[in-house]
Amino acid sequence: MVPRIDTHTHLGRLRRDDPGLTPEGLLSRLDRLGVRRAVVLAVESPEELDYYVPTTQVMDWCARHPGRLIPFCACDPRHRYPGRFDPYPVLAEYAAAGCRGFGENLCGLPIDDPMQRRVYEACARLRLPVVLHIDRWINRDAPGLPGLERIVKDYPEVTFIGHAQCFWREISAEVDPEGLYPTGPVVPGGRVEELLSRYPNLMADLSAHSGYNALARDPEHAAAFLERQRHKLLFGTDLLAADQRIDIAAFLDGLPLSAATREAVYFRNAARLLGLPDDARALGG
Ligand SMILES: [Zn+2]
Structure with a gap:
């Protein structure tokens, strides 16, 4: 079996009506999905969801399973009085402690707001990839995603x-x-x-119902899209609850994809991004 790296998971209580996942609970779900390593994202913005799961907590949990769980860090750009917050030293400390990326960016500001740009600037200096949740409020943008294109162009190191x-x-x-x-x-x-094709520093994760739906709404398009963009797509689930339904793995398994595409999307792209061995055996496949 081709091993998988899941680039989008969560731990801890995020919703009032759900206890969330413990590291062991997450690993048992990941085992059943063939996932060998997973990125755990911090949640430090008030928009998602009822509670925060701070970076320090994510780092402690990941330290219990260093061969399997990879911490990402986050900080909300709205800290302090407007214009007074410098995210760089905060993120530099997290990066030095082992965080491999910034995420999840769940901030309820325009995607290219000046406060957000200070975070992207810090991530450029620290070479941290940034996971962007984009909806109607969080990281909001105009139709056609012109704000996303501006930041992708302005921060080529990210x-x-x-x-x-x-x-x-x-x-x-x-x-x-x-x-x-x-x-x-x-x-x-x-x-x-268009944006994935034009910008080498833009990738996409296939997690959550949004990622699954974009493919499953048109399986024929999905197979061709995955082949064309195979170096730009990352397998992910957005697991955050023990009973959460995950459709993306079975859906991808059912598509007629080349072996190269399957390997790229399941683990090679993530391994490259995270500095992990790009080797199925080393990942325990
Ligand atoms: Zn998420």
């Missing part, structure tokens, strides 16, 4: 990873501004493909 509804609906050239989980065939020429 690998940005697109995720969530308002990113993935742009897989189609026809976008309903009210629709978050569009159905039906993808119209070729969407902005997601």
